[in-house]
Amino acid sequence: MNPRDRVRSAGRRWTDPAEALAQQVTERVVDLVLRALDLNEIVAHVDLNAILARVDIDALLKRVDVNALIDQIDVNSVLARVDPKPLIDRVDVNDLVTRIDMDALVEKTDLGAVIARSSGGMASEALDAVRSQAVGLDQFIDRWVQRLLRRKHPGPVAPTAALPVQAEP
Amino acid sequence: MSSTRPDVVTYQGHYAGSVSRFTAYVIDLAVSTGVFALALAAISFGVRVVTGHDVKWNRSSIVVAVIFVLWQFFYFGYSWAVSGRTAGMAVLGIRVVAADGSVLEPRRGVIRALVFPLSFLLFGLGFLGILVQREHRALHDLIAGSAVIYAWDARAARLRFLARQAELEAPAAQQPPLTLPG
Numbered sequence: 001m002n003p004r005d006r007v008r009s010a011g012r013r014w015t016d017p018a019e020a021l022a023q024q025v026t027e028r029v030v031d032l033v034l035r036a037l038d039l040n041e042i043v044a045h046v047d048l049n050a051i052l053a054r055v056d057i058d059a060l061l062k063r064v065d066v067n068a069l070i071d072q073i074d075v076n077s078v079l080a081r082v083d084p085k086p087l088i089d090r091v092d093v094n095d096l097v098t099r100i101d102m103d104a105l106v107e108k109t110d111l112g113a114v115i116a117r118s119s120g121g122m123a124s125e126a127l128d129a130v131r132s133q134a135v136g137l138d139q140f141i142d143r144w145v146q147r148l149l150r151r152k153h154p155g156p157v158a159p160t161a162a163l164p165v166q167a168e169p
Numbered sequence: 170m171s172s173t174r175p176d177v178v179t180y181q182g183h184y185a186g187s188v189s190r191f192t193a194y195v196i197d198l199a200v201s202t203g204v205f206a207l208a209l210a211a212i213s214f215g216v217r218v219v220t221g222h223d224v225k226w227n228r229s230s231i232v233v234a235v236i237f238v239l240w241q242f243f244y245f246g247y248s249w250a251v252s253g254r255t256a257g258m259a260v261l262g263i264r265v266v267a268a269d270g271s272v273l274e275p276r277r278g279v280i281r282a283l284v285f286p287l288s289f290l291l292f293g294l295g296f297l298g299i300l301v302q303r304e305h306r307a308l309h310d311l312i313a314g315s316a317v318i319y320a321w322d323a324r325a326a327r328l329r330f331l332a333r334q335a336e337l338e339a340p341a342a343q344q345p346p347l348t349l350p351g
Contacts, residue, residue, distance in 0.1 A: 102328060103327070103328075103331055124326075125330075127260065127262075130192075130260070130261070132323065132326065134186075134189040135189065135323070138185065138187060138188045139186065141187055141188060142186055142187075145300050145301060154303075155302075158182045159182075159266060159267075159268065159270025159271075159304075161267075161271045
């Protein structure tokens, strides 16, 4: 055996038990100190806001692997525990529908093509044009008549009763 | 191409104006006169087939005039009493309703047809109400307790217009750009 290794082996014979002893002593001391301390009282004295103010949350979040976290979540089991009925009951569908921009929807989706194919051809197009032009002229003439008659308050725009009139195609 | 105005959608149920009503009346006059002429021609043809004699209708004949007037009463009265609209009104998307906006009773439809000629008296002054009356009601409307409103679904028309626009633009957008040789 190498004389240097011999020295090392002899040293280890002394240092290993000493290290184990030191470990045991330290554990015992820490245990005694912890028992002696009232941790709740210490925690009560800690200014958590000051500590949190020193924490760089952004840096912390950057170190979090969100994908790994998500991978650990069983979405199906979460969804299975959700009762959709109360959620749906809380949704105001009418309000939701009024928020839809139908013009944009028709212009930007295939819905427009479906409507165009299902709503007649030249006849309905001509009818729409005639009707809308007539309404435009009606309003134009009406505005001029109101000016000529110097009416400050225009009359009612529609009959008072609710109209049970079926909309015409 | 149709040009359905976006603001037109708000007029459904509103009192109809003079142009829509006049245009509808012109169409009705053409339809009713055409149907009347066709009916006379059919009667003439039938009489000739059955008896072998030609029947010629004199337009200035009082009998023809009376039948024509009765036919006009029937055409307008029946249309208003049954559905609140004539063929011309259906084209323009307008409808006769009671003054309060409820569905017109058949009785009022008939009365409207009967008093309709009164609006022609005094150089058509009865029609002036359509222009100047706050609810656009003519003399015959005031007597019969009726009003005329827009009843067509301009919102659907607007969507149809947009849909057609989108469909017209779609193939143009899908075409590859034209490249010239050389």
